[in-house]
Amino acid sequence: MIxxxxxxxxxxGLVTGDAFGDSWFTRSDEPAEELWAAREPRPAPWPWTDDSAMAFVLFAHLTEHGEVRPGDLARQFAAEYRRDPGRKYGPSMHSVLRRVGEGEDWRAVTTGQFGGQGSYGNGAAMRVAPLGxxxxxxxxxxxxxxxxxxxxxxAHPEA
Structure with a gap:
């Protein structure tokens, strides 16, 4: 059954792993090696990141449509970004999601990234678990x- x-x-699972994994990132003023060697999780709460925020949007999109409609999904991602831009979005996604949210064509925005080759970062892979x-x-x-x-x-095929 699909x-x-x-x-x-x-x-x-994605959200739990995202929050747990993000808790291991350290600030530049922290003794990273010492913290990692102790193998002690940081105290809760463990906030989740943009990867989970976008996975929630993808799940809701699939629930609504039963399939991916890229233009609608891009606009829904932009709406979620506008609602909570502090979820550790990657640097290029701030621009992409802002521009799509302001009404620019999602295809033009995403294909124009990185000198016209499009982003080939890991964000699409990080949010895809519910789709799989x-x-x-x-x-x-x-x-x-x-x-x-x-x-x-x-937009890059590697993504």
């Missing part, structure tokens, strides 16, 4: 839907 039950579980679970019974559909999801923010 659908939300397994995607929701995938989303739970949603389409787990159809590998070809999962691949195509992941490609469409990536296009909403990352």
């Amino acid at each position: 659908g939300p039950q397994h995607a929701h579980a995938g989303l739970d 679970a949603w389409f787990r019974d159809d590998l070809a559909a999962a691949r195509e839907q992941a490609r469409l999801s990536a296009l909403a923010t990352h």
Whole structure:
């Protein structure tokens, strides 16, 4: 069955891993090696990042449409960014999501990144877990839907 039950579980795992993993990043004024060697998690709460924020949007998008519609998804990502821009978005995503949110064509914005080659960062991969679970019974559909999801923010084929 294709659908939300397994995607929701995938989303739970993604958000937990995102928050836990982000807790291991250190500030420049902290003794990173000492903290890592102690292998002690930071005290809670562990806030989640842009990867989870965008995965929530992707899950809601799939719930609404049953498939990825890149233009709609790009605008939904931009709306989430506008709601909470402090979730550790990558440097280029600030510009992309702001511009899409201001009404610029998402295709022009994403393909114009990095001298016209588009972003090939890992953001699209970081948010894709619920999509993989949603389409787990159809590998070809999962691949195509992941490609469409990536296009909403990352135009480079490597993304």
